[in-house]
Amino acid sequence: MTTSRIAGRAAVLPTAADVDKAAERLAGIATRTPLVSSRVLDELTGGQVFLKAEMLQRTGSFKFRGAYNKLSTIPQVRRAAGVVAFSSGNHAQGVAAAAALLHMPAVIVMPRDAPASKLARTAALGAEIVLYDRAREDREAIAREIAAQRRAEIVPPYDDPMIIAGQGTAGSEIIEDLAALGLAPDAVIVNASGGGLTAGIALAVKAHEPSAQIYTAEPVDFDDHARSFRSGQRERNAQTTGSICDALMSPSPGELTFEINRTLVGQGVTASEAEVARAVAFAFHELKLVVEPGGAVALAALLSGKVDVEGKVAVAVLSGGNVDADLFARLVS
Amino acid sequence: MTTSRIAGRAAVLPTAADVDKAAERLAGIATRTPLVSSRVLDELTGGQVFLKAEMLQRTGSFKFRGAYNKLSTIPQVRRAAGVVAFSSGNHAQGVAAAAALLHMPAVIVMPRDAPASKLARTAALGAEIVLYDRAREDREAIAREIAAQRRAEIVPPYDDPMIIAGQGTAGSEIIEDLAALGLAPDAVIVNASGGGLTAGIALAVKAHEPSAQIYTAEPVDFDDHARSFRSGQRERNAQTTGSICDALMSPSPGELTFEINRTLVGQGVTASEAEVARAVAFAFHELKLVVEPGGAVALAALLSGKVDVEGKVAVAVLSGGNVDADLFARLVS
Numbered sequence: 001m002t003t004s005r006i007a008g009r010a011a012v013l014p015t016a017a018d019v020d021k022a023a024e025r026l027a028g029i030a031t032r033t034p035l036v037s038s039r040v041l042d043e044l045t046g047g048q049v050f051l052k053a054e055m056l057q058r059t060g061s062f063k064f065r066g067a068y069n070k071l072s073t074i075p076q077v078r079r080a081a082g083v084v085a086f087s088s089g090n091h092a093q094g095v096a097a098a099a100a101l102l103h104m105p106a107v108i109v110m111p112r113d114a115p116a117s118k119l120a121r122t123a124a125l126g127a128e129i130v131l132y133d134r135a136r137e138d139r140e141a142i143a144r145e146i147a148a149q150r151r152a153e154i155v156p157p158y159d160d161p162m163i164i165a166g167q168g169t170a171g172s173e174i175i176e177d178l179a180a181l182g183l184a185p186d187a188v189i190v191n192a193s194g195g196g197l198t199a200g201i202a203l204a205v206k207a208h209e210p211s212a213q214i215y216t217a218e219p220v221d222f223d224d225h226a227r228s229f230r231s232g233q234r235e236r237n238a239q240t241t242g243s244i245c246d247a248l249m250s251p252s253p254g255e256l257t258f259e260i261n262r263t264l265v266g267q268g269v270t271a272s273e274a275e276v277a278r279a280v281a282f283a284f285h286e287l288k289l290v291v292e293p294g295g296a297v298a299l300a301a302l303l304s305g306k307v308d309v310e311g312k313v314a315v316a317v318l319s320g321g322n323v324d325a326d327l328f329a330r331l332v333s
Numbered sequence: 334m335t336t337s338r339i340a341g342r343a344a345v346l347p348t349a350a351d352v353d354k355a356a357e358r359l360a361g362i363a364t365r366t367p368l369v370s371s372r373v374l375d376e377l378t379g380g381q382v383f384l385k386a387e388m389l390q391r392t393g394s395f396k397f398r399g400a401y402n403k404l405s406t407i408p409q410v411r412r413a414a415g416v417v418a419f420s421s422g423n424h425a426q427g428v429a430a431a432a433a434l435l436h437m438p439a440v441i442v443m444p445r446d447a448p449a450s451k452l453a454r455t456a457a458l459g460a461e462i463v464l465y466d467r468a469r470e471d472r473e474a475i476a477r478e479i480a481a482q483r484r485a486e487i488v489p490p491y492d493d494p495m496i497i498a499g500q501g502t503a504g505s506e507i508i509e510d511l512a513a514l515g516l517a518p519d520a521v522i523v524n525a526s527g528g529g530l531t532a533g534i535a536l537a538v539k540a541h542e543p544s545a546q547i548y549t550a551e552p553v554d555f556d557d558h559a560r561s562f563r564s565g566q567r568e569r570n571a572q573t574t575g576s577i578c579d580a581l582m583s584p585s586p587g588e589l590t591f592e593i594n595r596t597l598v599g600q601g602v603t604a605s606e607a608e609v610a611r612a613v614a615f616a617f618h619e620l621k622l623v624v625e626p627g628g629a630v631a632l633a634a635l636l637s638g639k640v641d642v643e644g645k646v647a648v649a650v651l652s653g654g655n656v657d658a659d660l661f662a663r664l665v666s
Binding site: 039284 | 367450617654661662
């Protein structure tokens, strides 16, 4: 880890070495997800495209990586008090699964309008769920209150060095699996909400392939990263509801994640709801993979030509597959 | 290959060595599909379960393996005349894709009531499609007539040594990938229609793990293999339509495949339509994989306890993922 100054305060940032340590902690516990390729996708884009299939990760999204890494660094004496997290669904499941494995109690603060499947799956993992109203209540305040009462540790969804380092293990695997094929990535496109997955992957990829270009991918009306890269400061989204990409509804880039991403990433692409829907359908018909809308934005950016990968080795991260059956049915029909 | 006498006639049967040769032909051309595991499935069954994800194979099912192996053994001088196949869909796509790669024309005789997605995908691969009426016409006679007119080679869906050997490469990969984890299979469950995939996998698996038990998995009213194993002779199904498992509608086990399977397999399990539907939904919700009904029977047999794998290392083959969006939506909701 390195210490940096953000807005006049000292902040601890993770490094590629922290990603390596996270990979050791996750070995044999997280799923090593495959890089999937598709001749149809290669023909459509003119590139050699690989998809990091994180819907095959434990709990159906990459979030397990960061959560397990973070929880396993909590000292033994503090584990009985448990953890508290706030999440619309994927981080919730990641924290709940990691807590169960480490025998820690977990309270998850979730919005009342989170997808039913995400609420049900989080409960099934043994977590206690506290619901809040996304429009009127402050989830962070609720989480802080619970944490103070129980002396439990808050597990932030993205703005934490151990969370970022854990998510970065997806990036190490991309580098290793491409190397086994004699390849290295020219472009890596990552769905971004708070930017933790992007920052972790950027640390891992840039450490091995400094010339690789990393892109954030965001829904068109929730392009806080793309705008922040252009303005040089953390921009906010006008709203935090109203997209099929429920996993990508963070209000703005994180402090730590943006500090990493503005240097290592610096460019973002967007996809419309229709383009995202087409990408979910493409994954169903051509890849036989279940991708949730928020997990399909990077693929949507590729399919709609927002990132030109002709003649390049490109990776798009399919970050999760936790989608309600009704919505999925509507998107693929 | 070995020569055997079936019903008084000499027949050429493939061996494990033919599977090894097929693996060499398919290297770098077929997708090496992953073995996927799921903690939820392990907990439900009490075993260590792996799923061979053949929906991730080229064309969305295992059929590409056998088709490419068969076509690549056709001598160069005979390739311009092309190939003819009859299939409800997955073999059609496998043959069409293999023919395109080997620059051979392909005619596919397909039932008028085949899933729209399978018809469309076969046409998209460049094959010429001839439709027939499943209830009133003989697809084999139609194929023979076309083959005679064009001097084209018929590519049978299962009863052919090169087809069986090609499908068997899925079995070699199962053995190799489990060995890399320090494991060997106790049980392998394979969806069966004509029995080509089962026979190929049985050859490969039994050559390395003679004690492994192999099972066919069939829809409950189309259990020709299970009944044939019990009676010792090839039994026929009462009908060849009327199941959601459109990929498993062969009238009876093949001659060659049954000769192999009665020795190396010898036992079959069945699953009801409701159990198959639950397995498709399980794969959607828990595995994030798109499995077609006929590709989910082995998983259904596992989930419904038809094969007891408690304390065992078990593999179920998910043989394909080519399912129409409307049917899939109905099954997962």
